[in-house]
Amino acid sequence: MTYATVMVSLALDQPNQARLQVAGELAERYEATLVGVAAARFAPPLYFTDGAEAQRLIDQEEASVKRCLGDLEAEFRAATRTRGGRVEWRCATDFPTRFVPAQARCADIIVSGGQSPAFSDAFSLASPRDLVMQVGRPLLVVPDRINWLDLRSVLVAWKDTPEARRAVADALPMLRKARDVTIVEIPERDDDRSVVMAGVTDVAAWLARHGITATARVCEGDRNETAAAQLEKVAGDVDAGLIVAGAYGHSRFRELILGGVTQYLVTQTARSVLLSH
Template structure:
């Protein structure tokens, strides 16, 4: 159970310190190699010109983007250079999500930053909302206030779905290094309480066969809050440094639509979250 290669996705116009620190922690814990990725595409202004003036504008803009990408490479090498078994940098003038997806085959896990709610700039940002549904790798979403990867307590948010089963399997290397693992399910209503207990008992036993000691916790149904808020409250009560969860969503024409809890975890998370779809 290990991660041999960690990929970290950097943003042009957002803080990168937290995600680099967490990615560096991952590489150091697993003696893993590291791949840094970043990309940006020229965004034409609303009122675009033509001819020689247009060409000059494109060349100047692309030169500025290349300068920024070079700055990100220097930051990447400076922060994680002494902590990874090997370093590789991959940048391009391209749409960021497309560039990450073209590189992700080389990695075991992708580290990225969280993103405030609202529309993102697809020309400069590889949105975690897009990455989580398309990478085919576990995605570790890091809030900007993180100072490292805290594995003192890991909360596994269980739900009887393929995505949750994939997430806990993807998280095995991290769970094996955690000091404490708690498997939590939040039932829909009181009639589901007994079934929840049986399900998470199976998960705890399965983890035990992987030599991971975990405890089970079934939350009381109801309590007047939505599932995302209740999950946050449980994580806070446990002082969890990491939440492991399945990512739920579906594609619609020209957009990806996430479920409410998944949307919350990639946009409002107060702690690191490992998501798998």
């Protein structure tokens, strides 16, 4: 398995340099086609006028959106000018969370920026929390402060769920490039530790059959800490440059309202994250 097509989702009024850098690295590393994609729509004001004035405002704002999309294309072209391989650009005046998932059919992996904890504009930004649920492809979330894809140490945040199994399989090309791979599970309060360790060891053995040496580990952190806090400590311990995880192993409603590992992963700023759902 490899990545033959890497797609990078760009956003209006957001820094795009980090995701462009990492997407370009991925495309070069796997000799893949690099596809840039962006979409935005005119966001109507809360207080609207009518008649000719309304049409003038609509035309003016739609033209502004098209200019911004043109600027994003220019940014994409400039960032990929010195890279080898094939590049494509796709954009539309549409909702990003509708257009980007539709284009994902042509890609093996989608690169996105991180998610600010603040409210995001659905007219101009495809949130990674939404994308991971819709694209049907692994999503590589790249925080704005990241300037390269660090695969020296990769942490697999394991939970015996379909999402986590899919994430590890989707990450195989990157895991093969990693110097160190650690698989960690954070047990629930009532979990049998021996059963948990057996599961993590199974995953390590499966990776070994793919030529990947991995260390199996069960977290021994404070049970009073959240799973996200414990995962952050382990990531710091192993100096992880990338975390691989299944997205929304619990219900999405529970994670969005109460917080959870996925919410932490898309808002933290220290390392890239590969998510699958």
